[in-house]
Amino acid sequence: MxxxxxxxxxxxxxxxxxxxxxxxxxxxLPQALWGGLTNLVLRRPLLAVFxxxxxxNSSCGYCNLPLNEGRYEMxxxxxxxxxxxxxxxxxxxxxxxxxxxxxxxxxxxxxQDLVEIGFRxxxxxxxxxxxxxxxxxxxxxxxxxxxxxxxxxxxTYERIRGADQLPTVLAGLDxxxxxxxxxxxxxxxxxxxxxxxxxxxAFARQWGFLPVVGAYHWDVGLYGKQDGTLMYDRQQARLxxxxxxxxxxxxxxxxxxxxxDNVAWLGGETLKPCDAGRYSIAIDASGNVSPCLxxxxxxxxxxSSLSEILEGFDRRxxxxxxxxxxCNRLDGRVIGSILRHPIAAWQTPVTW
Numbered sequence: 001m002x003x004x005x006x007x008x009x010x011x012x013x014x015x016x017x018x019x020x021x022x023x024x025x026x027x028x029l030p031q032a033l034w035g036g037l038t039n040l041v042l043r044r045p046l047l048a049v050f051x052x053x054x055x056x057n058s059s060c061g062y063c064n065l066p067l068n069e070g071r072y073e074m075x076x077x078x079x080x081x082x083x084x085x086x087x088x089x090x091x092x093x094x095x096x097x098x099x100x101x102x103x104x105x106x107x108x109x110x111x112q113d114l115v116e117i118g119f120r121x122x123x124x125x126x127x128x129x130x131x132x133x134x135x136x137x138x139x140x141x142x143x144x145x146x147x148x149x150x151x152x153x154x155x156t157y158e159r160i161r162g163a164d165q166l167p168t169v170l171a172g173l174d175x176x177x178x179x180x181x182x183x184x185x186x187x188x189x190x191x192x193x194x195x196x197x198x199x200x201x202a203f204a205r206q207w208g209f210l211p212v213v214g215a216y217h218w219d220v221g222l223y224g225k226q227d228g229t230l231m232y233d234r235q236q237a238r239l240x241x242x243x244x245x246x247x248x249x250x251x252x253x254x255x256x257x258x259x260x261d262n263v264a265w266l267g268g269e270t271l272k273p274c275d276a277g278r279y280s281i282a283i284d285a286s287g288n289v290s291p292c293l294x295x296x297x298x299x300x301x302x303x304s305s306l307s308e309i310l311e312g313f314d315r316r317x318x319x320x321x322x323x324x325x326x327c328n329r330l331d332g333r334v335i336g337s338i339l340r341h342p343i344a345a346w347q348t349p350v351t352w
Contacts, residue, residue, distance in 0.1 A: 039090035047093040047280040049331050054285045056099040058126055059162030062216045064225035073285040076106050080113045082287060082301045087117045089306045094119045095331050102129035108137045115141045122146055128165045130172030144182040149200060151193045159192060182350045185209040190216040190230035194240045201249045212255055215262050220327040221294030238266035253348030257341050258330060274322045277313045279335040291318050292332050
């Protein structure tokens with residue numbers, strides 16, 4: 001990717017080791033590079049997908065995550081402690097999601113803690129709770145934003161998301177017109193929106209967003225439920241991605257490569273192994289760690305070290321899931337795909 005790292009000026013975190021940090025509270029560049037490169041060589045996790053909360057204001061037909069069940073959510077202090085340890089273990093990137101993460105009132109404080117520790121953050125949200133103040137806070141923290149948007153049709157949106165929220169989402173997107181950090185619109189292809197995907201992609205590019213297009217998948221481990229309204233014929237869905245590629249609707253680089261991966265597995269080809277448990281892990285709001293959101297947890301970071309938890313991963317189960325499923329979750333394949341396609345990664349128009 002075309003990456004230029006800008007230094008922000010957050011308040012110093014008293015939990016961070018002063019000998020390894022700069023005056024602005026962030027780790028020194030040699031430390032940041034060394035930890036990440038070490039994990040890359042050793043094939044250890046660089047990316048964590050973090051469910052910062054378990055509450056959501058949507059009811060998406062394709063989501064089977066255990067939400068709104070009153071499970072324990074780590075406090076800000078616990079999150080800071082856990083992720084300070086993960087940074088020492090070499091992790092450098094965090095995808096923050098929920099549930100709907102903006103339902104957590106202390107989210108800006110949590111994100112500031114993670115930035116001060118040294119992480120590069122991407123916040124994944126449905127966009128229904130964006131405000132001018134939040135957008136400014138996220139911009140100041142150099143947080144990348146990924147907004148879920150599958151259609152521009154209000155009725156279709158409600159059928160997919162289980163809530164009539166499209167006008168609110170569009171109002172939130174309007175607040176991001178001058179957002180200085182990477183911003184994405186993620187569109188999931190299903191049976192009822194596959195004729196509208198090119199329109200969403202065109203909308204995203206017109207308003208300065210990078211379009212990420214993936215396919216709805218179901219019956220993959222613990223993630224992705226069957227919804228007869230959304231389930232598609234694979235060849236019909238494949239045509240959607242082929243059209244995007246033929247019309248060069250997607251920007252050059254990794255996001256176009258991701259579409260090619262969708263064409264491949266929708267056509268019955270086997271993808272390269274995913275990164276779950278290798279370059280990426282999933283952490284739920286309680287601190288439980290699994291190879292990805294589709295697979296069972298293997299330990300809790302409030303009680304065990306990451307190394308201990310990694311030793312408990314079912315590697316055969318991970319391989320079986322990767323071989324047998326049609327899952328092509330972007331977060332589960334991003335690092336491995338970048339390593340296999342460095343030119344595509346370099347062409348990706350993302351500047352940090």
